[in-house]
Amino acid sequence: MRFIDNPYQCPVTRTMSIIGGKWKPIIINCLGDKSIRFGKLNQLMPAISNKVLSNELKELEALTLIERTEFQELPPRVEYKLTTAGQSLLPLMHEVAK
Structure with missing residues (x-):
């Protein structure tokens, strides 16, 4: 396959x-399978x-790889967690970390 005309057709480049x-x-790896507050990250x-x-x-979040949850309490609390799409990247992150 040739990806010269459009490099974003190449899965690795994309x-x-x-x-x-x-x-x-690093953020994706830190989140893993749990919700984490901004301060903890x-x-x-x-x-x-x-x-x-x-x-x-x-x-x-714009790439729909993480989900942001804002809790209406004092002090304000915001937690982040991986979406299903974000979780699908974890095996790749673990392989890279080897």
């Missing part, structure tokens, strides 16, 4: 355009700034 980068794979990844973490989470 996948890397979605989950590539420095933080997205920040603790698990101390090298990431709040702004970058927030932006990465928004991008993953």
Whole structure:
């Protein structure tokens, strides 16, 4: 197959355009099969700034790989968890981590 005309026809290129980068794979791996609050994610990844973490989470949510749940309580609480599509990436993340 030739992907020269449209590189996004290549499955590897498409996948890397979605989950590539420095933080997205780490966020997906940290979430695993549980819901995690923003502050806990920040603790698990101390090298990431709040702004970058927030932006990465928004991008993953827009890609429907994570789900954001906001609880109406004081203090405000927001939790993130992987969607079914996001969970389907976990075997890939585990293979990469080997």
